[in-house]
Amino acid sequence: MAPVKVFGPALSTNVARVLVCLHEVGAEYEVVNMDFQAKEHKSPEHLARNPFGQIPAFQDGDVVLFESRAICRYVLRKYKSAEADLLREGDLKDAAMVDVWTEVEAHTYHPAISPVVYECLFNPTMFGVPTNEKVVEESLEKLKKVLDVYEARLADHEYLAGDFVSFADLNHLPYTFAFMTTPHASLFDSYPNVKAWWERLMARPSMNKLGAAVAAASKA
Amino acid sequence: MAPVKVFGPALSTNVARVLVCLHEVGAEYEVVNMDFQAKEHKSPEHLARNPFGQIPAFQDGDVVLFESRAICRYVLRKYKSAEADLLREGDLKDAAMVDVWTEVEAHTYHPAISPVVYECLFNPTMFGVPTNEKVVEESLEKLKKVLDVYEARLADHEYLAGDFVSFADLNHLPYTFAFMTTPHASLFDSYPNVKAWWERLMARPSMNKLGAAVAAASKA
Incomplete structure (x- = not known):
């Protein structure tokens, strides 16, 4: 096939x-x-x-x-x-929790974290545009408020949708991975539950494979 | 129950x-x-x-x-x-097309249409903030590009995901409904396929019920 x-x-x-x-x-x-x-x-x-x-x-x-x-x-x-089974569509309640935190990523987490990634990583390294520190600062303030909510959520649950890894978690990988290469990565140290969640995700074999795929693409 | x-x-x-x-x-x-x-x-x-x-x-x-x-x-x-059956999760291909156009609404249509609704409707009537015409103009330019794509899509399909109504269509209702009460509603006249699609959606009984629910809320 x-x-x-x-x-x-x-x-x-x-x-x-x-x-x-x-x-x-x-x-x-x-x-x-x-x-x-x-x-x-x-x-x-x-x-x-x-x-x-x-x-x-x-x-x-x-x-x-x-x-x-x-x-x-x-x-x-x-x-x-x-x-x-990362969508859990066979279970009405589990699927709903996956959807809720998938939407939170799209409409709340992403708008806060992505400007930092653009300003500190993509703009200077790919487009030759200097970092706009005011945008970075405002976005970090937004991100802190989002991470406060995540910290509380992850105090009671191993993963965002509950005690199972799901699409809701995976959705956070690309931009968080990029954020961790910016000078602001240490922000996550102030959120121990979020940091532990992130480390659990990074330890998954799928992330090793992604690293290899990206490294191969960089050489191409 | x-x-x-x-x-x-x-x-x-x-x-x-x-x-x-x-x-x-x-x-x-x-x-x-x-x-x-x-x-x-x-x-x-x-x-x-x-x-x-x-x-x-x-x-x-x-x-x-x-x-x-x-x-x-x-x-x-x-x-x-x-x-x-508005998500069609039992059919891999149909469900995927519902998801694609649901995401288009969230990440492409909504960011273009919602500033017009805020500037022309919510800000002046609810928050006493005057309309920012520059934001309106820029958003309408974006919206036209989006509607060009919708016009082509709806030339071959009765609804966004295919020839069946779905969550992808319903998702467009709230902001499009509000947009139609702004001075820019006539923009849709330039897109006959989009306009016909919108009229099909507005003719659904669910929209009549929504009108009644909103009218009841306005009086409360």
């Missing part, structure tokens, strides 16, 4: 979100790189995959998808097993 | 998202109003429901949820029937 295809550089945070899910369920995949400088993501071939001309896109036979979180749900559903 | 509870004013767009789903599946519910001026949404009782102190929150017996899109998924799963 041909492996599924993921379109977009493995170094992209939104692509990494998909790769982590593929690793978690043990699915074979192929990354099809996109040359941004050649505007390959705006080519007719890619616009047929994603009419907004963004990455990642995804192909599994005649199923062509975009939007990283939607691709992840497809992957986690298709390759679901007793060992890897 | 006690009806489920939705916490937050029915007039809120994010509460309306939940109410539309409850109407679609024919579930009984009770709206528990929250007094924002009395900061009821920041009370210990409400923070126990939603640690971020926002609305809506939701209760079904011992299941307590927040984040409107997560609450909707719970409602659509719990009350799923042959007539109302």
Whole structure:
């Protein structure tokens, strides 16, 4: 069976979100790189995959998808097993808690952490744009308020949705991983429950595989 | 059986998202109003429901949820029937297309349309803040690009995920409904497929019920 295809550089945070899910369920995949400088993501071939001309896109036979979180749900559903049931759609309450904390990532955590990653990492290293310290400072203040809530939640639960790892946790990986390479990584030291949760996630075999995939992409 | 509870004013767009789903599946519910001026949404009782102190929150017996899109998924799963299967989780491909366009609403459509609604409707009528025309103009430019993609998509499909109505469509209701009361409603006239799709959605009985619920809330 041909492996599924993921379109977009493995170094992209939104692509990494998909790769982590593929690793978690043990699915074979192929990354099809996109040359941004050649505007390959705006080519007719890619616009047929994603009419907004963004990455990642995804192909599994005649199923062509975009939007990283939607691709992840497809992957986690298709390759679901007793060992890897990360959406828990068979259990009404568990599935709801997975959804709640997946939405919190998208609408509350991501808007607070991603500007720090852009300002401290992507802008200076990839786009030659200097860090806007005011944006960083304001975002860190927002992030602290979010982490206060996470700290309390993770005092009573090993993972965000409950005492089981889920898509809600995995969703946090790409941007948190990037944040940890910025000068503000030590912020997490003030939140011991969050830090312990993060270390539990980082110890998962799927994260080692992601590191290897990203390293291979860096050399390519 | 006690009806489920939705916490937050029915007039809120994010509460309306939940109410539309409850109407679609024919579930009984009770709206528990929250007094924002009395900061009821920041009370210990409400923070126990939603640690971020926002609305809506939701209760079904011992299941307590927040984040409107997560609450909707719970409602659509719990009350799923042959007539109302709006997530299509039993079909891998259909479910994926529902998820893709649900994510498009959250990450592309919403960021373009919601500033227009805030600037032209919420800010002047609810908060006494004058409309920032520059924000409106920039957001309308973004929205036009989004509607170009929707227009093409809806040329080949009756609804966003395919030829069946789904959660992806319903998700667009609250902010589009509010947008249609602004001076920019006629923008949709330039997109005949989008306009026809919108009229199909507005003709659904769930929308009539929402109108009645909002009217009752306005009088309360």
